[in-house]
Amino acid sequence: MEPSIPGAPLARAGGRNVAIGLDRAELMGCPFDRVTLVEAVDRAVAWCRGERRARTVVTMNAAQLVAMRADPELARACRAADLVVADGVPVLWAARLAGAALPGRVAGVDLMPRLLEAAARRALPVFFLGARAEVVRALASRCAERWPGLRVAGFRDGYFGPEEGPAVVAQIRRSGAAMLFVGMPSPFKETWCERHRDALGVPVILGVGGSFDVLAGFIRRAPGWMQRAGLEWLWRLGMEPRRLFRRYLVTNTIFLARTAVEVLRRPRRARRPALRPGA
DSSP: OOOOOTTOOEEEETTEEEEOSTTEEEETTEEEEOOOHHHHHHHHHHHHHSSOOOEEEEEEOHHHHHHHHHOHHHHHHHHHOSEEEEOSHHHHHHHHHTTOOOSOOOOHHHHHHHHHHHHHHHTOOEEEEESOHHHHHHHHHHHHHHSTTOOEEEEEOSOOOGGGHHHHHHHHHHHTOSEEEEEOOTTHHHHHHHHHHHHHTOSEEEEOTTHHHHHTTSSOOOOHHHHHTTOHHHHHHHHSHHHHHHHHHHHHHHHHHHHHHHHHHSOHHHHSOOOOTTO
8 A cells, every 4th residue: 555644634535535645736626746757657556566456547737627617527536536647837837836836747648658668567467448449559559569568458449439338348357457548538538537447447547638649650749848838738739720729728718817816815925935034
């Protein structure tokens, strides 16, 4: 079992007790774990090697934070996650301004290859669920080539209806996977993973959104300087302007407004810059 925080209060989330302590910060009603990319990988690997209990990992971006307000099921799923990390640079900026600073960005597209590398080294089987059939097929093939020794327990596209859901869950459970990567859009991936986590029986369940398309070579990722500058959303907008323009325009505006509210809610003493000795 992972160490608990002495004296940390427990909050009820999705029927489970979730510790809220020094290793967690809260932003816009969502708890974030103060972990680096390396620490997130280490934690996930430890879960795979410990008791076989299903745990979910949520990579949280600005759009999800905004959507949580209007979607109670999404909010419950995110708050019930065992590990919540900041997927976007704007989330880091907002957290810092609101006095809930996080150690760094842990994007799903960065976390997934690190976990696959660790899985290959430790012979931990993985399962890929999501995207189109040709994408997930290419992903499984590419990952097996990139990380020799990686055990792909199975893969399936993300196009299935509610009536097929039980069969999909059973397929994943039978595979014996230690890690499940879900390449589907929000809020479906968070709510579906939380709803079926116990039935899936996979130690680490991670929603990674469009990472399948990137790692399979179907979509090019933004250059490094745009990632560091928090402009990866602008790159994606340029790739799919018709689909994303309205969404980003509305979402980013709401996110900025809510960030301002979070900053104003901070205690006045916390907002005041520290005085130099002798000032």
